[in-house]
Amino acid sequence: MSLEKLIKQCKQKDLKAQSQVYHLFAGKLFALCLKYSKNHQDAQDNLQDGFITIFKKIEQYKFKGSFEGWLKRIMINTALQKYREKSVLNLVTEEIPDRIEVELDEEQVSLDFLLNLIQQLPNQYRLVFNLYVLDGYSHKEIAEMLGISEGTSKSNLSRARMTLKKRLEEQELLKKNKVSE
Numbered sequence: 001m002s003l004e005k006l007i008k009q010c011k012q013k014d015l016k017a018q019s020q021v022y023h024l025f026a027g028k029l030f031a032l033c034l035k036y037s038k039n040h041q042d043a044q045d046n047l048q049d050g051f052i053t054i055f056k057k058i059e060q061y062k063f064k065g066s067f068e069g070w071l072k073r074i075m076i077n078t079a080l081q082k083y084r085e086k087s088v089l090n091l092v093t094e095e096i097p098d099r100i101e102v103e104l105d106e107e108q109v110s111l112d113f114l115l116n117l118i119q120q121l122p123n124q125y126r127l128v129f130n131l132y133v134l135d136g137y138s139h140k141e142i143a144e145m146l147g148i149s150e151g152t153s154k155s156n157l158s159r160a161r162m163t164l165k166k167r168l169e170e171q172e173l174l175k176k177n178k179v180s181e
Helices: 003-011 015-036 040-060 067-086 111-120 123-134 139-146 150-180
Strands: none
Touching (some): 003 015, 015 067, 015 111, 015 123, 067 123, 111 123, 123 139, 139 150
8 A cells, every 4th residue: 555545544543554654664763762762661652652643643744745754753843842841951051162073983883882872861962962963953943942042052962972972982991991801
């Protein structure tokens, strides 16, 4: 069955079609939820809440643009809304350098390890890092989405990069110490 037909059936509240859409996109959207969640359980909660919103708002999808892009936007907004409700986005006003370079030995650093490091970031840093670095939003867009200033967005991004760099360097030092033992 075509995606367009599935979407039309979802708009008619067809549970079988909704289940098919869920199974088609749940894997990719769960990976997206992991980026915006503190842990696996939060990601599962965000995925479920996001799909509830998707099926409530599917009438709003007008077949213009990518359906998958529309789904991703809802998932991101679902995760961000949970954090806004918890009021965890603290303002940071301190000036920090714009760019922090991190050198990675890609053969020795796994994607799972990087994702774990990102998930360990404080909420405000993780959200800004993901929105800017991984999803390509501008600081202006991030500021609007999170209800913060552009300067705070830039500062949180810089702090996230510094934290990740420090943790990667610590990991590299641990590896070197194990080799020398």
